[in-house]
Amino acid sequence: PASVPAQIEGMRRLRQRSGEGLASLQARGITAWFGQHKVLEQVSLTMPAGSITALIGPSGCGKSTFLRILNRMHELVPSAALAGEVLLDGEDIYDPAKRLIDARREIGMVFQKPNPFPAMSIRENVLAGLKLTGTRATKATKDDLVESCLRRGGLWNEVKDRLDAPGGGLSGGQQQRLCIARSLAIKPRVLLMDEPCSALDPTSTRVIEETMLELAEEVTIVIVTHNMQQAARVSDKCAFFLAAQGTPGVIVEHGDTQAMFGNPQDPRTEDYVNGRF
């Protein structure tokens, strides 16, 4: 059998053709504040349909804030303010006519720390989003959904015999894949992942990377990562964020991942991707 990196490379090549029928996400002129503190300035980025986009950059430069703006979580912070727009397939997700619940349903999120409902069963965890979004389903439909989401989350084989066991009993990496399965159940068009592997061991990290590469066939993915090798392994597009001392975060450089890593145009990008700051 091929080595894991060779397999991953193979999967990347395999899916370079698609993107058809999937959603693009476009941020235009995003400026964000927490009170008086401006944390992002004029950030524009296109995340093409079916791509995996990696957001990289040092801590505190606004990557998580940007990601939360992409599914309207920024507005949960009372002091937060925002200018600019986010277009999902050309439609403004902040349009007052669009319900928040619909924006959230279309744009799922997975966080750094796996956060399944620990006392709920694996099965109930996968189905949890249906209640929140008021989606009705029969038992048979639910069974199918649980299986398909767990399969696509790369967890089915490990849990199919204990779907009624509590989600909190799984390992960290399994819990994170359960969270991925849970977000898939509401059929998002975009999946946002904020450092999804930072709390995991290298083996779990690789399993999640493979899962992501397969998921990119059906959903557009945006991932924040501090792991440059991971960004290089999984992403098609990359954006380098930076906030110079006392100034808001900006995108210094963005483009195809291979070009960003192989031939960075800005010396700061070159230093960062080579681990020099």
Ligand code: ADP
């Ligand atoms: P990153 O994810 O790149 O590490 P963040 O988006 O978390 O960066 O943070 C960007 C800036 O916004 C930081 O200066 C941080 O202190 C500030 N910030 C983040 N969240 C909040 C919040 N809820 N309230 C106030 N300031 C915040």
Ligand code: MG
């Ligand atoms: Mg962050």
